[in-house]
Amino acid sequence: MRETRLTVPASEQLGEGLVAVREGSEIDLDVRIESVHEGVLVSAEVDAVAEGECGRCLIDIALPVEVEFQELFAYNSGEAFEYEVQDDHVDLESLIRDAVVLALPFQPVCRPDCPGLDPETGLRLADHPELVTPEQRDPRWAALAGFQASGDDGSDVASDTDPQRD
Structure with missing residues (x-):
């Protein structure tokens, strides 16, 4: 060796x-x-x-x-x-x-929370925090804005009266 x-x-x-x-x-x-x-x-x-x-x-x-x-x-x-x-x-x-x-990473980033570039001006959002708006959303996702998140917490408890659980 x-x-x-x-x-x-x-x-x-x-x-x-x-x-x-x-x-x-x-x-x-x-x-x-x-x-x-x-x-x-x-x-x-x-x-x-x-x-x-x-x-x-x-x-x-x-x-x-x-x-x-x-x-x-x-x-x-x-x-x-x-x-x-x-x-x-x-x-x-x-x-x-x-x-x-x-x-090698496919999409490398300078830091995990890198905000990227401002779509209007092309400036780095990390250098210009005043350009970041809290409600800045991609307009392609606007149709989903009206949907509410499910209240299901993921726990699936079977009851004794559930006939589907046999």
């Missing part, structure tokens, strides 16, 4: 959406490699920083990306394995890329 810590530059941009780990940025790896009967078991923790813009207010953001994965690299055998040991080496690049890209 071997354990090692590495810091490597990203060889290419990881991700294509609003945030991505930029080419050349540092990726910290904490890797554990174990020899097992079937092959080489690799366990890794990956830490990186994804940069991009908030999906609501469009300011620049940097988000930490922390991912863990474990994969078996099989010795050459007659069976089909997704990953195999090649010339006594294992290639982790595709595993790291896949793990990081899948961990």
Whole structure:
């Protein structure tokens, strides 16, 4: 078994959406490699920083990306394995890329309660709280404004006289 810590530059941009780990940025790896009967078991923790813009207010953001994965690299055998040991080496690049890209948020935000942009002026509502009105609603939801919420608290208590409960 071997354990090692590495810091490597990203060889290419990881991700294509609003945030991505930029080419050349540092990726910290904490890797554990174990020899097992079937092959080489690799366990890794990956830490990186994804940069991009908030999906609501469009300011620049940097988000930490922390991912863990474990994969078996099989010795050459007659069976089909997704990953195999090649010339006594294992290639982790595709595993790291896949793990990081899948961990990136689809709609990244600068903070969970980011109010976004004002639809009239385009200004950030976080910087201009005077533009926020308490009753600001999307006009597409206006038809639902007249409906009242149900008084049902979700508890479903069966009575002895309920014939449907047998």
